[in-house]
Amino acid sequence: MKIKVVDSQRCVGCQLCMFACSRRNGIGGLSNSCIGVKSAGGMSKGFTVVVCRSCTNPPCARACPLDALEKRPEGGVRLRPERCIGCGACRAACILKAVFWNEETQKPLICVHCGTCVKYCPHGVLELEKTEVRS
């Protein structure tokens, strides 16, 4: 499965997706969110939705010096927090800026493409797409 931004023009900037992502673990607030919505240069210009594209050859994983990011067969990565020292190399490697950062734990926030954000977007911006396992 993969989160897809289907129409960012429909985004109203409510950030419900961000709150939903944080709430996956029953936590309120925003420190845990793997999706970001920001204005595209002021509210009048609409919004940019930033979320992991689940790359098949993920630069974040290549940049990690400690193999804390494991490639998923269907694309994207999984974080092995016990190996991560919070160096931030993965964040720097992602040109989309889709590796978010938990300021409280000082570790990256990696999207697992679970689709919770999609469920809470009432405006048709996001979709959960089936992906085939690529070998």
Add this chain to the structure above:
Amino acid sequence: MTHAYPTKVLYIDLTKKSFYIAERPEIFARSLGGTGAAIKLLQETCPVGVAPCAPEAPIVFSVGPLTGLFPLASKTVAMFKSPLTGNLGESHAGGRAAQAIRMAGFGAIVITGASDLPVCVAIHGSKVYFRDATSLWGMRSLFTAGSIIRAAEPGAGVRSIMRIGRGGENLVSFGSVTTETYRHFGRLGLGAVFGSKKIKAVIVSGERSILVEDKKKYRDLYDHIFKAAVESPAMKKYHDLGTAGNVKTMQALGAVPTRNLREGRFEHADSLSGEALAKGYLGRRLACAHCPVACIHIAAVREPYENEPYFYKTTMVGYDWELIYALGTVLGIGDPEGMLLLIDAVEKAGLDAISTGVCLAWATEAMERGLISEKETNGLHLAWGDWRTYLTAVEHLVTLANDFYRTLARGSAYAASIYGGAEFALSFGGNEMPGYPAGPASYLGFLLGTRHSHLDNAGYSLDQTLLKEGKRLSAPHIVDELIKEEMWRQVLTSLCICLFARGIYTPEVVRETLAVAGYEFSDEDIRAIGREIYREKYAFKIAHGFNLDTLRPPDRIYDMPTANGPFDRAFIEEGLRYAKERITAIVS
């Protein structure tokens, strides 16, 4: 039990350019947050007798225990001493301010003192930075200032930028504070208080987590509220057309304030209706953070450049019913494009739209009646519907072009005290009228509300209900209803819930959300908190000069028939006499 309510208050002293963070859990434990926390902090920090724009006068921002936890708890409450009325200033804004303050780790921010040079106060998490804003001061468009700050500050996506324009800088009594381009602490002059402290902007950002004890209950309750919000017909109305959808309702009621409330129906209402504006101009919808509704409607206005063929500029202008009233119907403006351009000018100047429109409506009628002439207006002939001339008048007003505009910048009641015409200055307790004059309950509500909004005591909805049921109530009975409703709504505004969502946050839902946040309150405990906050606000108002004995509506309201039938001066006066008894008993 762990609690999930905020405990920290950030205190900023602009004179010393210093700050400290205090643990004040008792405030949020007893008064919830929002309105309740703000009035406590205002009482602690605002000396009686202080001038609203004196350095000692504080600005309080507060959020609530549901902020960042539940949807629709999207408001920030600001409290201050109002430069317009001289007593309690309370203004609420949406946008991202509430989430940003909570996510930075605070329940409230208290700002005192005054800077010697213009500053932007940047609050990122627990750090506060004072940035030199000299180069932003006096900038013509608030939009430009906003985009410069956006580029200079971190926290994109999770920040709020609360800023003022020339209105606040020049201490216009109804200068506003804008947040996220299209939301405002619009009413009662917070912008002027910012200006007096030389604050160009307050930037807040943060990304915290909020831990709750019962995660399952939290998620279930969240889903219940979310579902109610996306499925409710009221919310759909706000999403589709926004409050502009009210144009048709108000026209049917005969409650469209037209040409300074000389009439209640506007012949061009159809061209300003929510439907017409959406069809012709709607360019984007926006939402406040953590609100699925997206009631903010932005029009795209395409204007040709006069001397260059095939060259246009596109301006994005936020509109809603109150703006259509204040910068449209009350000025007799029926041309939607003219109205939108006037809204844009007022927005860029950083003025409160309602006070600006009502002041200009008073000036237009004063000119018609010969109380003022072109000598006063700097050569402008103000006439109903002439939006081009009003554009110039707004510029004169925000730049305080002469004695007349300096006077008008202190509000319509003050201007009428100098030039005459108090009987048609649409001012209630020194504040210009909101756009919901549906009958006697609305008017009593404007006079007696502890804030400025028709939404706080629901006079307007009471008028509508009475009309629907074909009932009439005595003035004292109306007053009782207004006070009762306002006491309950203090609970909602202390939780910083948008009042559009009041139907979703029923007493039961409020109790349950509070339980998730760690409060063990019964329904009666919660209502008692509302009553206490109402008492504290009135006590503050009275201590700071609000006087129920001198409170009078403008005579104009007695001339305009309302859908709820005629009512006279004696009716309103009876209501006010009774209100005085009740409020005196509540406060003492």
